[in-house]
Amino acid sequence: MDGGQGPQLGDLLSMGVTMALCLVAGFGLGWLADRPGHTFPTFALVGLALGVVAAVLFVRRQFKRYL
Numbered sequence: 001m002d003g004g005q006g007p008q009l010g011d012l013l014s015m016g017v018t019m020a021l022c023l024v025a026g027f028g029l030g031w032l033a034d035r036p037g038h039t040f041p042t043f044a045l046v047g048l049a050l051g052v053v054a055a056v057l058f059v060r061r062q063f064k065r066y067l
Contacts, residue, residue: 006066015062019055026051 007015030047034040 007063011062015059018058022055022058023048023051026054 026047026049027044028047030044030050031040033043033047
């Protein structure tokens with residue numbers, strides 16, 4: 001952080017990577033939960049939704065540092 005001027009390129013890139021990982025991890029864990037019961041896409045969609053929530057909360061917390 002450099003005096004409140006906003007996020008740097010590295011900050012934005014790490015946010016993007018973290019957002020992608022949240023989505024992939026949520027979907028992947030949901031997909032794994034679906035496999036034994038053959039319930040695809042039920043838990044995959046729930047996991048994806050939880051991944052979206054985690055990504056939004058992460059980005060909100062990161063940008064709050066610059067306000």
